[in-house]
Structure formats: C-alpha cells, structure tokens
Amino acid sequence: MIAHQPIPVFHTLTDVFGSEEAALPHAKRWNDLAAQFEVRFGRKPTYIARAPGRVNLIGEHIDYALFGVLPAAVERDILIACGSRPTQSLSHHAEIPDTPGSVIAENLHPKYTRQVFAPAVKEPQEVSEQDAHAESWKLDINTKELRWESYVKAGYYGVLNHHFSGVENSPAHVDLLVTGSVPAGSGLSSSAAMVVASTLAFLAVNGKVGDSLEDNGGHKSLDKGGLVELAMKNEKRVGVNSGGMDQAASVMSDPSSALYIRFYPSLTASAVRLPTRAVFVIANSLVVADKALSAKRGYNLRVVETLVGARILAQAVGLPIAPVDRITYREVVGRFAGEQPGADMGADALEAAITRLEPRLDVLKPSVTDGVQLGVTMEEMVQMSGLAPDAFHEAYLSWVDIEATRFQLYKRAKHVLTEARRVLQFRRACVEVEAAASSDGSEAALIDSLGRLMNESQVSCAELFECSCPELDDLTRLARQAGAYGSRLTGAGWGGCTVSLVAEGKVTEFIQKVKETYPPYKNLEGTALSEAIFATKPGRGACGQYIYFALDLFCL
Incomplete structure (x- = not known):
C-alpha cells in the first residue's frame, strides 16, 4: 500500500519529475531559491522541501460524507529551502530567541514579511492528564488571521510533539526560505501544500527522514501515511478541519496517476493510471473564494x-x-x-x-x-x-x-450519491483500460467517458450542490467549446479554478481559445496568462532536495 511506503532517496531532479525534459523547467527555480538562501543566511541550505498542490479530478464535496475521491498532484508547488543554524551564530542576532528550536522564516514574495519565533516547553501545570503523553511543546498560532507563517508553525508543531520530548531532547535552530507557485484561494490547496512542505522541512533539518532512523524517544521516521496523518493534524492548528484528501494527494501521488482516496473505514490511497494522450488544464476563474466570509452560507x-x-x-x-x-x-x-x-x-x-x-x-x-x-x-x-x-x-x-x-x-443528497457513483465509474473506466493493455481506440473511448463524467459532475455541482458561480459556469462552458472533452470546477467552488481534460496535442490551441473568449483573460499576456491557465500532468508527491557536495534528493 502507498501509505506504508518509506521515503525514498533520489539524487537528481530528473528522478523527481520523471525525465530530463520535465525537470528542466524547474531547475532554475530550485537553484535560484538555494542561491537566495545563501545570500540571506550566509550558507547553503541543507534541504529544499517540496510539496505540490492538488487538483481534484472528480468527487467534489463528498469527502466529508466519507465517500472516495480522485485527486492528483499538480506541478505547481511550495518549496522551502532550509538548514540548521549554528548555535554560535545566535549571539550575533539579538532578535533570535536563545531557546531550543528557534526559527527564522523568510519568504521570497515581498508581501510576506520576515518572521522569527521559537517554541516553548510546556510547564507540567499546562499539560492536562489527557495530553500528558501527547504534547510537550507549545507554539503560538493566530487562528483568527491566517498569516503565511501560521502554516509554517503548524508544520513545526507536529514535528516538535512527535519527535522531541523536551529540553533534554530538543530541536535544532532552523532557517527557512519559502517560495510558492500554487495560487492562493484557487481550490488547488496551497495551504495543505505549505503545511506538508513545512512538516517535511522540519523533519529533514532535524534528521528525522530515513528508512530506519529512530530517535531517542523511540519514534521511527514516518512513512507516507504517517506524514499524511501528521500534516492533517498540523493543518488543524490553523483552524482548518481537513478530511485528508489534500494532504494525501500532496504526499502520495505518483506520476501519470490520480489517487483513489477512501476515507471509510479508514484513510487509504491507491494509484489510478490516467490516459496518456490527454492532459489536464487548470484555469483560474480569478474569483477568489473567501471561505471565511462565505462559510456560513456556503x-x-x-x-x-x-x-x-x-x-x-x-x-x-x-x-x-x-x-x-x-x-x-x-x-x-x-x-x-x-x-x-x-x-x-x-x-x-x-x-x-x-x-x-x-x-x-x-x-x-x-x-x-x-x-x-x-x-x-x-x-x-x-x-x-x-x-x-x-x-x-x-x-x-x-x-x-x-x-x-x-x-x-x-439536492445535496442527490449530488453526494451521484457524485460518489461518478468517482467509482471514473476509477473503473481507468482500471479496465489499463488492465486490457489499452489500444488507441480504447484510450480514445476512455477519454470520452472521463470527459462525460466530468461534465455531469459540473452540472451536479452547479444545480444540486450549488457551489459553482457564474464565472465557473462560463469558464467550463467555454472550455468545452474550445475543445475540452470535459470541464468542471475543482476545489470547494464559489470561485477558484476549473479542470479540463484536453487532447495532449491541442493544449496551446485550447488555451488560446479560452483566452480569447473568457473576458477576464483578454488582457493577460506572458507570465500573467500562464499563472491563470496552465496544463499539468499528475506528478510525484512531496519531496526534498538534499545538498551535500553532490546533489541528493529525498522524495515522497
């Protein structure tokens, strides 16, 4: 099972992304992040932790009804360059707390300011009898205002309480530099990617990544399922009650596959091979879904x-x-x-x-x-x-x-049951074609079938669950007119992104047609357009680059 797989170790970006061609567009970004870390902190990072966003191909608003879903990792991701800070350097920085596990967190995006914080060991009277063996550390997180560093702290929280017992077994001082390409509020789960990457970064810097490593507290390093569970708990620290789909997709995904994730009777995931002659195109409606404002009515x-x-x-x-x-x-x-x-x-x-x-x-x-x-x-x-x-x-x-x-x-029940059935039909269609050693004809029929299920899902989301919006309705309709086999909203809805199934050789033509017909895109060019609409093939889950003379990689 995927959940029980250990964290493998890779040595090149080609191993992470599957081929030199796929890795090449990412190399400059990884190298630039490492270079910026050295400029800001005076030394090379030890690791770069990566966690991708996710797109839910089908199965919207049924995870909290405990039905299975079919997400996949996207190429857009969160990267965190990180390294332990020598203790002697603390004396040169008055702002850095001289306590175990202090953190300096910076972000390449100029709107996110530098943050300095440190955890504290809980006093005995602060720990309830119920939690006495569960949590030894505390770390202030503002749940009323979702600041960027709250997600970094959330990732740190679980690592502290999973691996460190207190002052006698304390974490390293850590420097972090964050960058991300997953658009916030788009339904591609940037928050879960940030928490997963942060969790992985703190594990790595503290030497908790490895096949058989065991710390002084007797905790073995986490497998993929363990990391998902830890990241789920961590994200709840910022007030997000996640069902696990986002974290599982970010951690467990395989190239060219979606994940069939079941939540009953427990969380499990299995790979579902997708057609090779079609890709998924993500299009941002540019309507930001503000969950804090719309949650009461949405x-x-x-x-x-x-x-x-x-x-x-x-x-x-x-x-x-x-x-x-x-x-x-x-x-x-x-x-x-x-x-x-x-x-x-x-x-x-x-x-x-x-x-x-x-x-x-x-x-x-x-x-x-x-x-x-x-x-x-x-x-x-x-x-x-x-x-x-x-x-x-x-x-x-x-x-x-x-x-x-x-x-x-x-209406809600009708959507939930029919959507759950569509997920099962989507999965079965993919599995049957793979098992039959698909021909061109059978894969073409599969793509048509998957597109039809995606279109039916969009109708159900719009008319029965009423989680769409006029812009998403327009964007999915225009996508189908531009040649998509199927198009639907992805994520919670009420804004955010759509996902469309498009023939591999027609992606450029498809994007141009959508640009010409979707009014918010008409004045977008270059980078602005590629940020709004882009093709992606399902990729590998969370990973990290280990820098030690030669380039080594660990990857989930």
Missing part, C-alpha cells in the same frame, strides 16, 4: 445539510441511529447494504448499493409551493430528524455557524 451550510440529510435517510430506510450519532451518507449506504462494521464492501458493491439507495432520497424532498421547491425550514428539518430541538442543536449546530432560512436536503 461550505459550513453544505456540511450541515449533508449530515442532517444522512440522518433522515437512515431513519427512513429503517436503520437504527443514536441521538448523538452524526452518521454520514457513506455509513448509511454501508448499513443499508449490510456491510459489516469497519469493513469495506469494495467498489463494485458500493456502486450497486448507491444505485439501490438513490430512489429512496424522495423522503428528503421539500413540499412544493406554487410549483417551486423552496427547501425545508429549520422547524421542518428538526421534525424530520426525529430529534428534540435541543438535541438537534447539540448534534448539528453547536459546533458550526450557518445562515439559512431554507435547507436543500434533497
């Missing part, structure tokens, strides 16, 4: 509608459910199909169970007023749940802020 509301709908459906099909149980749609499908607790029925059986359950969704439909389904009111939703108002509030509203007068339980 993301958070969809989570509540999805969870409440699952409870009502479970009751309607006769499944026992406790008042405190926030059952998910994946669990409903499993129990409906007789799946044993903690077991996985398999992809084919899951698809069949979803198909059998879909006709039962009518129980979630609201009443019709003047020919229009307005959604259910809060009072109606509480009544449908079978819970008392206080119990309902505790289970579904006490932990999240939402704003709505009507709730679209049926």
Whole structure:
C-alpha cells in the first residue's frame, strides 16, 4: 500500500519529475531559491522541501460524507529551502530567541514579511492528564488571521510533539526560505501544500527522514501515511478541519496517476493510471473564494445539510441511529447494504448499493409551493430528524455557524450519491483500460467517458450542490467549446479554478481559445496568462532536495 511506503532517496531532479525534459523547467527555480538562501543566511541550505498542490479530478464535496475521491498532484508547488543554524551564530542576532528550536522564516514574495519565533516547553501545570503523553511543546498560532507563517508553525508543531520530548531532547535552530507557485484561494490547496512542505522541512533539518532512523524517544521516521496523518493534524492548528484528501494527494501521488482516496473505514490511497494522450488544464476563474466570509452560507451550510440529510435517510430506510450519532451518507449506504462494521464492501458493491439507495432520497424532498421547491425550514428539518430541538442543536449546530432560512436536503443528497457513483465509474473506466493493455481506440473511448463524467459532475455541482458561480459556469462552458472533452470546477467552488481534460496535442490551441473568449483573460499576456491557465500532468508527491557536495534528493 502507498501509505506504508518509506521515503525514498533520489539524487537528481530528473528522478523527481520523471525525465530530463520535465525537470528542466524547474531547475532554475530550485537553484535560484538555494542561491537566495545563501545570500540571506550566509550558507547553503541543507534541504529544499517540496510539496505540490492538488487538483481534484472528480468527487467534489463528498469527502466529508466519507465517500472516495480522485485527486492528483499538480506541478505547481511550495518549496522551502532550509538548514540548521549554528548555535554560535545566535549571539550575533539579538532578535533570535536563545531557546531550543528557534526559527527564522523568510519568504521570497515581498508581501510576506520576515518572521522569527521559537517554541516553548510546556510547564507540567499546562499539560492536562489527557495530553500528558501527547504534547510537550507549545507554539503560538493566530487562528483568527491566517498569516503565511501560521502554516509554517503548524508544520513545526507536529514535528516538535512527535519527535522531541523536551529540553533534554530538543530541536535544532532552523532557517527557512519559502517560495510558492500554487495560487492562493484557487481550490488547488496551497495551504495543505505549505503545511506538508513545512512538516517535511522540519523533519529533514532535524534528521528525522530515513528508512530506519529512530530517535531517542523511540519514534521511527514516518512513512507516507504517517506524514499524511501528521500534516492533517498540523493543518488543524490553523483552524482548518481537513478530511485528508489534500494532504494525501500532496504526499502520495505518483506520476501519470490520480489517487483513489477512501476515507471509510479508514484513510487509504491507491494509484489510478490516467490516459496518456490527454492532459489536464487548470484555469483560474480569478474569483477568489473567501471561505471565511462565505462559510456560513456556503461550505459550513453544505456540511450541515449533508449530515442532517444522512440522518433522515437512515431513519427512513429503517436503520437504527443514536441521538448523538452524526452518521454520514457513506455509513448509511454501508448499513443499508449490510456491510459489516469497519469493513469495506469494495467498489463494485458500493456502486450497486448507491444505485439501490438513490430512489429512496424522495423522503428528503421539500413540499412544493406554487410549483417551486423552496427547501425545508429549520422547524421542518428538526421534525424530520426525529430529534428534540435541543438535541438537534447539540448534534448539528453547536459546533458550526450557518445562515439559512431554507435547507436543500434533497439536492445535496442527490449530488453526494451521484457524485460518489461518478468517482467509482471514473476509477473503473481507468482500471479496465489499463488492465486490457489499452489500444488507441480504447484510450480514445476512455477519454470520452472521463470527459462525460466530468461534465455531469459540473452540472451536479452547479444545480444540486450549488457551489459553482457564474464565472465557473462560463469558464467550463467555454472550455468545452474550445475543445475540452470535459470541464468542471475543482476545489470547494464559489470561485477558484476549473479542470479540463484536453487532447495532449491541442493544449496551446485550447488555451488560446479560452483566452480569447473568457473576458477576464483578454488582457493577460506572458507570465500573467500562464499563472491563470496552465496544463499539468499528475506528478510525484512531496519531496526534498538534499545538498551535500553532490546533489541528493529525498522524495515522497
């Protein structure tokens, strides 16, 4: 399994990117980062840690319902040049705390200012009995204002508490220089990439990367699954409750493959080989999805509608459910199909169970007023749940802020189940063609099939889950008119990016047509245009460049 693979060691960028041709465009950026580190800190970096962003090819807003998704790593990434700082150099810098593990963090982007911070060992009275064996360190992170260094600190936090017991076993002083090419707020998961790269950088500088390395606390160095779990916990330090898709895609991805990531009964990932004669083109709508402002009426509301709908459906099909149980749609499908607790029925059986359950969704439909389904009111939703108002509030509203007068339980459920089925169909189509040693004809049919599923996903996101926006609707429509086999939003939606499946030999023509027809692109040229729309093939997951006389690389 991918999750249990150790961190391999590479020696060239060709190994990381798969070929000299693929590595060449990246070499200057890596070398320039190393050179800038030397200018700023007076010595070469020991490592450059890399974590890519991700594109979700299909499977939107179903991970928190515990259904599988199909993301892939993109070429855009976060790079962190890093190295331990000699202790004697501390005396020359009054701003640097003379405590274990102090950090100087700089960013090549001029809008991000230099940051200096250090962790502190928790005093015994600060550690609860529950956490006494879990956390020995503390590090202040501002969760109300998502500053860039908060993601660096988040990555550091888990490394501190996973590998260091306190003053007797303390971390090195660290210098960091960060750069990134994943556009923020675009749905390509720049935040997860930053946390993964930061986690990997602190592991590397402190000598915690290796096949059999074991520190004084008895912790073996992490495998890929361990790094994903650590990065997930780390990102929660900045207030992001991630389901693991972003981190898994950034860490576990393989070249030319997507990842089929399952969240039930536990997080697992397997590679799914993609067609070789088509590429994915990412196009930024240039609408920034501000989760902090839209969450009450967008993301958070969809989570509540999805969870409440699952409870009502479970009751309607006769499944026992406790008042405190926030059952998910994946669990409903499993129990409906007789799946044993903690077991996985398999992809084919899951698809069949979803198909059998879909006709039962009518129980979630609201009443019709003047020919229009307005959604259910809060009072109606509480009544449908079978819970008392206080119990309902505790289970579904006490932990999240939402704003709505009507709730679209049926629409959300219809999207979740049909999208989960599309993910399984997408995966099966790829697996069957690979197993049959695909010919040109079978791969062409596969590409057509994948494109159709992507188009159906976009319609569902727009009409049922209502997480699209006018610009994303226009961009996907124009992409199809420009020759894409399929095009859909990617990420949470309400702005951000689209992903389109395009014939490999027609990418330049496709991008030019989209530029000419999508109004926000018409005045973009050169670098500005390539930042907004670009082709990518699924690449390798997080990695790092180890500089020691010759060029060595470790890569996830």
